[in-house]
Amino acid sequence: MNKTIAVTKGDGIGVEIVDEALKVLDRVAEKFGHKFEYKYALIGGAAYDKYHTPLPEETLEICKSSDAVFLGAVGGDKWDSVEPDLRPEKGLLALRKGLGLYANLRPATIYEALKSASPLKDYIVEKGVDILVVRELIGGIYFGDRKTYVEDGVRTAYDVEKYNENEIKRISKMAFDSAMKRRKKVTLVDKANVLDSSKLWREVVKEMSKDYPEVELDFMYVDNASMQLIKNPSQFDVILTNNIFGDILSDESSQITGSIGMLPSASISEIGIHMYEPIHGSAPDIAGQDIANPLATILSAAMMLRYSFDLEEEAVAIENAVEKVLEEGIRTIDIKEPKGEYVKCSEIGTAVAERI
Ligand SMILES: NC(=O)C1=CN([C@@H]2O[C@H](COP(=O)(O)OP(=O)(O)OC[C@H]3O[C@@H](n4cnc5c(N)ncnc54)[C@H](O)[C@@H]3O)[C@@H](O)[C@H]2O)C=CC1
Ligand SMILES: CC(C)CC(=O)C(=O)O
Ligand SMILES: [Mg+2]
Numbered sequence: 603m604n605k606t607i608a609v610t611k612g613d614g615i616g617v618e619i620v621d622e623a624l625k626v627l628d629r630v631a632e633k634f635g636h637k638f639e640y641k642y643a644l645i646g647g648a649a650y651d652k653y654h655t656p657l658p659e660e661t662l663e664i665c666k667s668s669d670a671v672f673l674g675a676v677g678g679d680k681w682d683s684v685e686p687d688l689r690p691e692k693g694l695l696a697l698r699k700g701l702g703l704y705a706n707l708r709p710a711t712i713y714e715a716l717k718s719a720s721p722l723k724d725y726i727v728e729k730g731v732d733i734l735v736v737r738e739l740i741g742g743i744y745f746g747d748r749k750t751y752v753e754d755g756v757r758t759a760y761d762v763e764k765y766n767e768n769e770i771k772r773i774s775k776m777a778f779d780s781a782m783k784r785r786k787k788v789t790l791v792d793k794a795n796v797l798d799s800s801k802l803w804r805e806v807v808k809e810m811s812k813d814y815p816e817v818e819l820d821f822m823y824v825d826n827a828s829m830q831l832i833k834n835p836s837q838f839d840v841i842l843t844n845n846i847f848g849d850i851l852s853d854e855s856s857q858i859t860g861s862i863g864m865l866p867s868a869s870i871s872e873i874g875i876h877m878y879e880p881i882h883g884s885a886p887d888i889a890g891q892d893i894a895n896p897l898a899t900i901l902s903a904a905m906m907l908r909y910s911f912d913l914e915e916e917a918v919a920i921e922n923a924v925e926k927v928l929e930e931g932i933r934t935i936d937i938k939e940p941k942g943e944y945v946k947c948s949e950i951g952t953a954v955a956e957r958i
Contacts (some may be wrong), residue, residue, distance in 0.1 A: 605911055608626040608668035610645040610661065610697075613690060616674025617945075619645065622896035622951025623672065623903045627925070629955040630907070630916050641668055644810025645697060646690035646777055646884075648870065663699050666875060670910040671701065673879040674899065678886040682794045699740050702872035704769070705776040706848065707905075708735040708881050710855035710865055715928040719860030719937045721926055734784065736840055737776040737848025739869055739922045742799075744845050757812025759793040763799045765844065770806040777842035778814040786793075787818045787839035791827040791847055799844075802874025806922035807842065828854060852881050861936040863895025866902035868909050876910050877900040892946045897924055923957035 607627075611620040613655040624640065631638050643661040650656045656676070665671045676690040689776060697703075712720060712731040720727045744764030781788045790807050792800035799940070804821060811819045822830065824847045830837065831851065835858050862882040871879040880898030888894055904920035907913040931942070932953050938944040947955070 603911060603913070604639070605663070605669045606639045606641060606667075608661075608665040608671045609640045609642050610671065610673045611642070611648075612645050612663070612674040612676040612694075612884060613647040614886050614889035615676060615703065616646075616676065616884050616898075616934040618889070618892060618894055618947050619723075619880065619896040619899040621671065621676040622947060622954075623899040625951050625958065626900050626920060626955045627740070627903050629958045630919065633919075634913070636916075637911075645673070645693045647678055647681045649693060650681060650684065650688060650690060650877040654688070655697045656688060656690045657700070661879065665697065665701060666849065666873075668875065670906050671697075671875060672903065673877060675880065675882060677880055677884045678889070680886075681817045683877050687772060694744060696938050698869065698877070699745065701869075701875055701877060702740065703869035703877055704738065704740050704872055705773055705870040706737040706739040706867055707776075707780070707870065708729055708737060708848070708855070709733070709868045710735065710852070710859050712859045713925060713928050714862075715925070715931075716860040716864070716937060718939065722835070722858055726833075726835065728856075729834075731835045732785075733838045733855055733857075734840045735833065735848055735852045735855060736780060736842045737852065738769065738773040738844050739848075741765050742845035746923070755943040757902065763797065763844070763846075765799050765802060767802065767806050770803050771810060772872075772927040774807050774810045774842060777840050778810060778817055780896055781812065781817045784917050785839040786816055789838055790819065790821050791824050791843040792821070793824050793847075795823055801939055802868075803833070803844070824851070827851060827932060831855060831858065837849050853936070856881060861895055862900075863898050863920075863936050865898050866900075866905050868902070868905040870891070878906040878910075881888070893935050893944075893949055895936050896947050897934075897954075900924060900951065919958050921953070922955045926957045927953045 794800035908917035
């Protein structure tokens with residue numbers, strides 16, 4: 603199979619972790635007889651430094667003319683004082699919008715070999731953690747009207763959370779369809795005791811649930827959900843939620859599994875060009891040291907093979923190789939035993955590639 607992949611490494615550890623995922627993809631191509639052509643494009647701070655914009659037109663074009671997009675992460679302290687609309691993160695938001703990436707699927711599963719890396723007590727972890735966060739990605743407060751201004755001599759700012767029923771239906775369908783292939787439970791996480799937008803989510807999701815009689819639907823306020831995730835994570839199957847709550851709760855879920863460096867994601871596009879990226883950011887605090895955990899990014903490559911190219915056997919080969927590496931006790935610093943050894947980002951990437 604011949605496929606073109608737009609590769610946007612971004613900033614910070616983005617560069618290091620994407621290189622490891624490409625190493626693994628190259629091995630898959632060699633072993634299974636595929637050809638993956640990488641088209642590199644700048645995004646985020648790296649693009650701002652060169653073109654004074656975090657999403658150059660050329661990058662969007664390269665992404666739109668590829669079969670899938672593979673992204674590292676954007677951002678960093680270096681660009682903190684850049685004007686708001688040119689910040690690296692705006693490049694990522696614009697790319698998500700530009701590709702119509704409405705659904706961000708963030709699976710959080712705990713590996714047997716990593717149970718001791720979870721900060722939760724053994725009796726909680728023993729019950730298992732297998733959650734799919736289905737996060738709406740191109741609406742809500744990250745894209746709503748916003749303004750910073752002076753009102754009556756007082757500095758003031760607002761950001762608007764706005765959704766229409768079609769946006770809610772589209773992401774809910776993804777959640778229900780996903781649940782049908784899993785344990786058939788959807789938990790809508792919202793703040794319907796306060797927000798009108800959440801009330802609309804509840805109404806629309808309830809209506810949608812009539813088409814899925816086999817799926818159990820329940821509702822949880824986001825403050826409670828953030829507590830329940832720690833207290834009893836095994837109660838969750840699919841968490842359906844808006845852009846901002848999904849962003850926050852998926853970082854929280856990642857920690858249950860041992861590290862944010864373990865969680866991949868797929869962003870599903872309305873125009874068919876899906877994007878894959880780890881759920882974490884550019885980690886400026888550890889960038890350039892070859893110590894980041896590339897497994898979330900490598901697992902995102904597996905999601906790309908599954909969702910974009912329908913290469914199930916190849917996706918499983920990557921997932922099995924990651925599991926094998928963990929079972930053999932090969933660890934990056936974020937998931938190592940307290941007094942255990944650890945390897946570099948590039949070493950664990952090679953170890954995964956060698957086990958395919
Ligand atoms: N998708 C994206 O491109 C995202 C970008 N960001 C941006 O990244 C920058 C840093 O943001 P933070 O809030 O610090 O979040 P972050 O996710 O980059 O880092 C949070 C903490 O997790 C650690 N960490 C993250 N990924 C890791 C990995 N693969 N291996 C080991 N440790 C890892 C970091 O060292 C840090 O201590 C900001 O500019 C932010 O806007 C944040 C989240 C997502
Ligand atoms: C950097 C933001 C644009 C989003 C974010 O934190 C995320 O998608 O995880
Ligand atoms: Mg985030």
